[in-house]
Amino acid sequence: MLRLRGEGISNKDLLNAVEQTPRAIFAPPQYQDNAYSSRLVPLDCGAFMEGVDFAVRLLHSLNIKSGQRILEVGTGSGFTAGVMGRIAERVLTIDRYKTLVTTAQRNLEKAGVRNVVVRHADGSIGPAGEGTFDRILITAAFPSLPRVFSDHLVSGGVLIVPIMMSETECRIVRLTRTGSRFDREDLFEAPYLPIQPQLASFL
Numbered sequence: 001m002l003r004l005r006g007e008g009i010s011n012k013d014l015l016n017a018v019e020q021t022p023r024a025i026f027a028p029p030q031y032q033d034n035a036y037s038s039r040l041v042p043l044d045c046g047a048f049m050e051g052v053d054f055a056v057r058l059l060h061s062l063n064i065k066s067g068q069r070i071l072e073v074g075t076g077s078g079f080t081a082g083v084m085g086r087i088a089e090r091v092l093t094i095d096r097y098k099t100l101v102t103t104a105q106r107n108l109e110k111a112g113v114r115n116v117v118v119r120h121a122d123g124s125i126g127p128a129g130e131g132t133f134d135r136i137l138i139t140a141a142f143p144s145l146p147r148v149f150s151d152h153l154v155s156g157g158v159l160i161v162p163i164m165m166s167e168t169e170c171r172i173v174r175l176t177r178t179g180s181r182f183d184r185e186d187l188f189e190a191p192y193l194p195i196q197p198q199l200a201s202f203l
Contacts (some may be wrong), residue, residue: 020086025107064088066087070133073123080137094122101118171187172190
């Protein structure tokens with residue numbers, strides 16, 4: 001936590017939520033010693049847990065507040081959804097891999113987080129029938145800004161999405177909606193892979 005504070009992350013609600021959500025619960029057994037490292041931790045299905053510093057930087061950029069509805073696309077281990085669930089009113093997180101969905105549900109139960117809904121769904125087509133969200137976090141890279149998600153933001157809402165700037169460079173972009181206008185900020189480089197459409201053909 002000192003390292004994060006040193007990077008200028010001073011949001012007390014976020015730091016408390018991270019401290020209350022033990023990352024070792026979410027890391028695969030053989031990687032639990034690396035749960036708090038800044039390196040990527042491999043998960044099933046070719047997915048990974050971001051390094052803890054990067055994950056917290058992402059969440060800091062979202063600026064989550066109590067009472068909000070959050071959508072996460074790309075559940076992974078469930079850790080970021082768990083942290084968001086400690087602050088927000090409700091989190092819906094979706095992943096195309098059933099294996100990851102099942103594991104994340106189990107991890108969240110172990111961590112005692114009750115307001116996160118984990119769903120097996122195709123993240124490339126948007127959240128059908130779910131209404132609007134105050135915050136949307138996407139953890140798979142798109143070639144350009146995905147309109148299908150920006151339409152689900154409330155006015156004043158924030159969308160964080162990795163965008164492929166070239167074949168090798170991926171950057172985190174923040175969109176803030178004000179009425180029908182969207183303000184874009186390019187934030188920092190990211191380790192994400194391009195999004196895969198459709199539900200996974202293997203689990």
